[in-house]
Amino acid sequence: MSIxxxxxxxxxxxxxxxxxxxxxxxxxxxxxxTEDGKQVSLLDEKIPDEAFQKAVxxxxxxxxxxxxxxxxxxxxxxxxxxxxxxDEKFLDMDPEVxxx
Numbered sequence: 658m659s660i661x662x663x664x665x666x667x668x669x670x671x672x673x674x675x676x677x678x679x680x681x682x683x684x685x686x687x688x689x690x691t692e693d694g695k696q697v698s699l700l701d702e703k704i705p706d707e708a709f710q711k712a713v714x715x716x717x718x719x720x721x722x723x724x725x726x727x728x729x730x731x732x733x734x735x736x737x738x739x740x741x742x743x744d745e746k747f748l749d750m751d752p753e754v755x756x757x
């Protein structure tokens with residue numbers, strides 16, 4: 658199963674179910690039904706297409722990774738998580754891509 662997400666510029670992205678589960682906010686997006694009966698989720702117009710595309714790309718790359726730990730109570734003893742080379746390269750982008 659997948660969902661179609663439409664951006665403010667009317668660009669449509671098909672996002673697979675596993676990615677939707679990781680990007681939990683996608684399930685909460687308002688939806689509309691197109692003339693041909695297709696259900697689409699509507700992304701906030703303030704989110705640039707390229708930023709959403711990059712977020713989906715990140716989650717697609719990491720979709721089979723184990724769940725991150727959620728217990729951050731003891732921050733001082735938490736070990737630093739190493740980034741893989743793909744993440745380092747991915748994050749080396751112009752901040753404007755993410756709308757900053």
